[in-house]
Amino acid sequence: MQGSCLCGAVSYEVDEIISIKFCHCRTCQLAQGAPYIAAGGVKREHFRWLTGESLVTRYESSPGKHRCFCSRCGTPLLADRANLPHIALRVVTLKEDPKLRPTEHIWLNDDCPWTLDSPDLPRHPAWPTV
Numbered sequence: 775m776q777g778s779c780l781c782g783a784v785s786y787e788v789d790e791i792i793s794i795k796f797c798h799c800r801t802c803q804l805a806q807g808a809p810y811i812a813a814g815g816v817k818r819e820h821f822r823w824l825t826g827e828s829l830v831t832r833y834e835s836s837p838g839k840h841r842c843f844c845s846r847c848g849t850p851l852l853a854d855r856a857n858l859p860h861i862a863l864r865v866v867t868l869k870e871d872p873k874l875r876p877t878e879h880i881w882l883n884d885d886c887p888w889t890l891d892s893p894d895l896p897r898h899p900a901w902p903t904v
C-alpha cells in the first residue's frame with residue numbers, strides 16, 4: 775500500500791499494518807490539528823520512503839519520539855520512537871483502504887469534551903448547501 779502527503783512530494787510504501795488505534799493524546803491533537811488520530815503500527819522493515827524523504831522534518835515531541843511531517847505542506851506522516859520495533863503511521867495518509875479496522879481508543883483522559891459523539895448533528899456528504 776502507498777500513501778503520501780497533501781502536496782504529493784513525500785510518498786511512502788508499507789507492506790503490512792499490524793493494528794490501528796485512535797489516539798486522543800494532547801501531543802497528537804496539537805501535532806495533527808485534530809481531536810484525535812488513527813495510528814497504524816508498521817514494522818520498521820515494512821516501511822519505505824518512495825519520494826521526498828529529504829523534505830521530511832522530524833520533530834522530537836517527547837524524548838526519543840519523533841513526529842515526521844512534510845516540510846512543504848505540513849502533513850503528519852508518522853511517529854517514530856527509536857526503541858520500538860514499529861513506527862506509528864498516520865493511516866489517513868494511505869491512498870487506499872487499509873482493510874484493517876481500528877480496535878481501540880487510547881488517551882481518552884486528554885479528550886476534548888466537545889468531541890463527544892454527537893449522532894444528532896446534521897451530516898452532509900460534502901460542503902452543505904444553503
Ligand SMILES: [Zn+2]
Pocket residue numbers: 779780781782783784844845846847848849
Ligand atoms: Zn507535502
Ligand SMILES: [Zn+2]
Pocket residue numbers: 797798799800801802803881
Ligand atoms: Zn497520541
